[in-house]
Amino acid sequence: MRAFLIRGPRDGAVVDVDPPVVGPGQxxxxVARVGLCGTDVELFAGTMPYLRSGAQTAPMIPGHEWVGTVCSVGAGVDPAWRGQRVTGDTMLGCGRCDRCRTGRHHVCDDRHEIGIRGNWPGALAERLLVPATALRALPDSVDDTAGALVEPGGCALRAVEAAHLGAGATACVFGPGTLGMLAAQFLVARGVTVDVVGVEPVGLELAGKLGAARVWLVDELPDHRYDAVIxxxxxxxxxxxxxxxxEPTGRLVLVGVAESPSLADLRDAVLADVTVVGILAASAGLDATIAEYAGGTVxxxxxxxxxxxxxxxAEVLDGRRPAGAGPGxxxxVDPREDYLG
Incomplete structure (x- = not known):
């Protein structure tokens, strides 16, 4: 089958590889669609921390935001999965440790991450091997576009839930990328007044069209406090x-990851009695995200x-935006096609 293979820093190409062979429980x-995200950019550039730690090595097939149709099932898997449109959990825990047994497989020390960690091949290929336990069935009301955005949606929804806000509250979202746009929409659906902050007018304009009350260039953000900031x-x-x-006693939710260390004076959090929450992975938010997409929340x-x-x-991961691309x-990626557009 064809797959996009990262061979080293800024060295990627479409190559022929052996198709995955289904095993027990798999x-x-x-694959119908794959979303490209900042993690894929870092893997392509060679700057992703897992590459420095040895948790991931080249060559690798990236891609962890995906949707497709089950074409074969292994021993012990319900045959009803065959032909089902699905997405799935990126985080594949060992299943044996205390973290996995208590529903925290996304922080298992021995986990694989599809297309990211432990050299589990990702979805930038015609076919993808997945444990059946990681699958999530998609209703017809969640099309392939939405299906490929379930993984970032799960991260965004978990961030929104961690903010602990109800109707009438205020929130500020830094970053009008995919995560920020999804988080803002989830917040608006809950009756929260949302401001969005960014560095490019195009992204901020789209945020306004999707429900943000106000948008700000980061250098123009007024001295204002919110019940929560994401x-x-x-x-x-x-x-x-x-x-x-x-706002004092409010919440700061961190879901974005910078390439270099993010520095903050945590005395400010203590003196304002602020709760700081970190969010890793979509795992616990996948089912609820699918339900919200199906219901038209975002x-x-x-x-x-x-x-x-x-x-x-390769050109997208290298920072070149496709000709004719919209503001989103x-x-x-449709891995069944060589070129589109």
């Missing part, structure tokens, strides 16, 4: 800035700027 999925950005300077905009299509073929992946921050 399924093979024919940082979905990848800027190392934002956590300290965000902390200064949290709009996913405006978030997609373009859909490209497999042979266009997310680029999807």
């Amino acid at each position: 399924v093979v999925v024919e 940082d979905t950005s990848n800027a190392s300077t934002v956590p300290q800035l965000a902390l200064r905009h949290v 709009r996913t299509r405006p978030l997609v700027g373009a859909t490209v073929g497999l042979r266009q992946v 921050p997310k680029i999807l």
Whole structure:
């Protein structure tokens, strides 16, 4: 089958690889769409921390935001999965440790992460091997575009839930990327007044169209405090800035990861009695995200700027936006095609 293989820093190409062979408890999925995200960019650039620690090595097939159809099932797997449209959990715990046994498999020390950690091949290929326990069935009301955004949606929804806000509260979201746009929409659906902060007018304009009450360029953000602030950005300077905009006794939720260490003076959190929460992975939010997508809580299509073929992946990961792309921050890939657009 064809797959996009990262061979080293900024060295990626479409190659022929052996297709996955289904084993006991596993399924093979024919991939329909894959979302590209900042983690994939870091893997391609060679800057992702897992590459430094040895948790991931090249060559690798990336891709962890995906949707497709189960085409084969292994021994012990319900045959009813065959032909089912699905997405799945990126985080694959060992299943044996205390963390896995208590529902915290996403922080298992021995976990694989599809397309990210432990060299489990990712979804930027025609077919993907997945444990059946990681699968999530998709209703017809969740199309392939939305299905490929379930994983970032789960991260965004977990961040929103960690903010502990109800109707009438105020929130500020730093970063009008995919995570930020989804988080803002989840908050608006809960009756929260949301401001969005970013560095580019195009992204902020889209945030306003999707329900943000006000949008701000980061240098123009007034001295105002919110009941909660969610940082979905990848800027190392934002956590300290965000902390200064949290109302005393409020919450700062951190879901974005910067390439370099993010520094904040935690005395500010103590003196304002602020709760700081870190969010890793979508695992605990996948089912609820699918339900919210099916119910029309958020709009996913405006978030997609373009859909490209497999042979266009390298240029996107290298920072080149596809010609004719819309304002949406997310680029999807159809791995069944060489070129699109």
